[in-house]
Amino acid sequence: MGNTSSMLTQYDIEEVQEHCNHAFSQQEIVSLYHRFCQLDRSGGGFVSSDEFLSVPEFAVNPLSQRLLRMLDGLNFKEFVAFLSAFSSRTSLQQKIEFIFKVYDLDCKGKVAFNDMLSVLRDLTGSFMTEQQRQKVLTHVLEEAGYTKDSSLALSDFMKILGNSELKMDVEVPID
Structure with a gap:
């Protein structure tokens, strides 16, 4: 999972699901992986602050600077865990x-x-x-x-x- 150019295996998907307390379905995790790969322009397996700021909706968010503190340098598993706070399945x-x-x-x-x-x-x-x-x-x-x-x-x-x-x-x- 460190290299974003590789595809997710079933094991990877299940591991990410477990890490985020099943906040996302397997299909949602695959979709999030594709989005993560788009954001990770360097292909290093991590998303930087600058890459997050390339998302217009994020850049104009009044709390973006606070959120960047939590986001900078996340790998895919951490990225999904961060987003799990916004899942309808999260407590x-x-x-x-x-x-x-x-x-x-x-x-x-x-x-x-x-x-x-x-x-x-x-x-x-x-x-x-x-x-x-x-x-x-x-x-x-x-x-x-x-x-x-x-x-x-x-x-x-x-x-x-x-x-x-x-x-x-x-x-x-x-x-």
């Missing part, structure tokens, strides 16, 4: 874990008010003032029983988002 807990990683820029297992404010800033751009963002975020935290001074762990994210209906599903076209 709510796995989706929340993914969201937490987006917020936890320093990878220390805690998310502070300023981390959340930074994501909100990326998402809202000039549509909201800094004061409006702070007010909204403060209100959301207070509704969940937290304050601006709270540092949230993954378990806190689970508590806050655990009853929500996250819509993070992307359909994989099958070739």
